[in-house]
Amino acid sequence: MSPLPESAAAESVVGWSEREQLDFFSSGELLALLSEVSSGVIGGDPDVSLVEVHHRPGAGVSGVFEVVGDAETIYLGATAEKLPRVPEGTVTLEGPNGRVVVWLHPADPMLPGLGLATTPEAVGETWGGGRRLEDLRTLTYRPLRRAVMLARFDDGEELFLKVLRRDAAVMHAKHEMLLAVGIPAPVPAGLPVAEVLALRRVAGMPLAEDLMHSGVLPLSPERIVALLDSLPQGLMDVPVRESWSDRLEWYVLAAVTALPAAEQRIRALGSRIDVVLDSARRGPLVPSHGDFYEANIFVAGGKITGLLDIDSAGPGYLVDDLACFIGHLAVLPGIDGRYVDVDGYLNDYARAFASELERRDTDPAGFYARSAAVVLSLVAGARDEEDPDWETLALDRIVIAEELLRRA
Template sequence: MAEQSEALELLTGATAGEILGAAIEAAGGELIEWRSTEVSHHGETATVAYRAKVSGPGGVFDEVLGATAGGLLPDGVTVVGAGPGALAGGRPAGPGALAGGGPAGPGAPAEVGVWSAANDPRLPGLRVALDPVAVSSLFARCGLGDHPVSVKLRAYRPLRRAVVEAVGPLGRLFLKVVPTDQGQALHDRHRLLTGAGVPAPRSLGWTVDGLVVLEALGGRALRSALRSGPVGTDPAELTRMLDRLPTALLEAPRRTSWLERTSYYARSVGHVVPELASWSTGLSAAIVAEGIIGPTVPVHGDFYEAQVHVDRSGAIVGLLDVDTAGPGDRLDDLACLVGHLSVLAQVLPPHANAIDGLAEHCLSTFDRQVDPRQLRLRIASVVLSLATGPHRVQDAGWQQATRERVALAERWYDAAHRVHRSTALPLRERNHHESNA
């Protein structure tokens, strides 16, 4: 874990600005300010996304950057002074990525790769998705007219995936960008699900560089609806939608259960907040010892309130991010939803009543479909997996937020022991206890 700590510190600590500045300078610009927005680490490798303000030949502009350290650099990323990337006219130009080198020092990663989002070395389709002229051509081929369009990067995980919203006079599309070997499979999965009656976005096509063109869903995300007050979404409708997932998904690679990943997430907690290591690993050991994985069925794989779209009445009209759909345990989907809702109530205290109300309704419905004790244990696993979320997005006060999420996971574990006596605390009361802890 030492190498991982050094890579993370290099990309999020004081030296990160020096590295980004050197990369921008090598490309002919000047870094004015920056902040990290997305942090991930796997093995010895850390990868970070940044929002930056950059001065270039065309003036001052906002830029999204990515960087990686601690492992082999992707193809097309080299050290400062050797990369073909450039900033021209205030926007990225040229086929290559920006490049940076880490400072020499004991234990420091040998190299750091830095690039602008449009030049992500593993997401070549992002260059097209961020080019309004190229996207206008896509709109024309989709029957949305040959008009100017605007594009906006909505989500970006460096080297892994991105989502771009594109809007023209006659409509709106979402362009999902994945590594080149995943584009056709994602398109086929959307077609499979919509053909089975699952309200996923319809795929209009894909390109060889990993860009998938998706229709926009109607309604709004359930998470957004909860900000306006209680919603009328029926949990039974949620499970009926999961029941429509086609059995053909069982041919895909099996989804690893949240239960099987519990120990990994506990170690991640201890890595970002070392004083929580003993607590999180002890809790994970108890959850794993008591948890049971159920039968394999088609699952969504990342089923929570931001993935579900509802209309004004709360009826379900859409399901997002089906990339993860495949064989798995139904407990994982149900626990993922309730676990996310319980964390969301922590994050949005003014809306906690509406959020907790839906969570309680879901819990009472799901309890009639699966083992209530196993459901709460799995919810504890999900919440523990979310404990490093504040660090991942670099929220202010992320250390305390991490501690609060571990405490919430422990309360779900305790609730699993009480459920057979029907004495588990309601979510509202749990949140009240936490706020007074």
């Protein structure tokens, strides 16, 4: 396959708003430009469509595009983010107010191992150990950020290939640290290769699935708090990452960008959350997970069998981990109507967590405000170009955040 043709586009000002970037990524203008660029790769007059768009508040907008030609289909990545450098093999296009950098997937300019993790021959040679690779598929891909591939071998073993921008060795060390104290994190299948960490499957099912089908509370609040309390002290040596509530202003901006008609309401909500957080006791700095919610917790028989996605694990606050759990739990019924019991579960968990936090000299008001901030961070994520009702879902999340804040 030929690389993308070189671009002669001049350097431009990268000062356009994220609202303008979102509009451009959904526009026919960009699709036409990408069709012209990709014609040099697959020939003819390719048909280009937007697969997904990703908005990272404060950084910019990126997207994945499908390009269908007469004989083959390719995928392009594109970003309006300001990159530290424009790598070779990319094309720079001029938008109405700034530039867009385009690459031929999997040559993501910030994920050096994506080519390795998406090439069956390379995956088989690197992690197969003589086994035959039967299947290789993409589970998640966030341009410039990370990707997860699922590799299945002929002996039935599955490996999750986590593609990182950097610090894969740190991620490997975190997994070993958790495993050493008995926390069931995924077991690494060797050291990282080219910033790709291969992880084995954990036992059990996602708590999200159990919450959908169980007729009783599937995991007690006490087990959840005990798991977080058992996180190793070694995580305190990892660099601190901001929590959802620490980035509140960026998530307000993202929500406003997604729903400009609701700007006044969103900004008022953000201000009210800020007022509570300014005076609420947060508790001591402790080892924390940093992205603690039902999809990252695996269970079986009421016990925790797996703790996933420890990218953000490090120094943090118990109240933020519990608020992250509550915030994600609160939006589940809007995602799938089968979560019929979740509202009751949410009340059970919230009361238990608020009581435990108060016992630890942490304000329950701050807990509910931080839960509201998590839901607010999920408003922009409701955007789905293929769902004509996505704005309704986004507005529902604003209502949920307001309801959580009223508990403060």
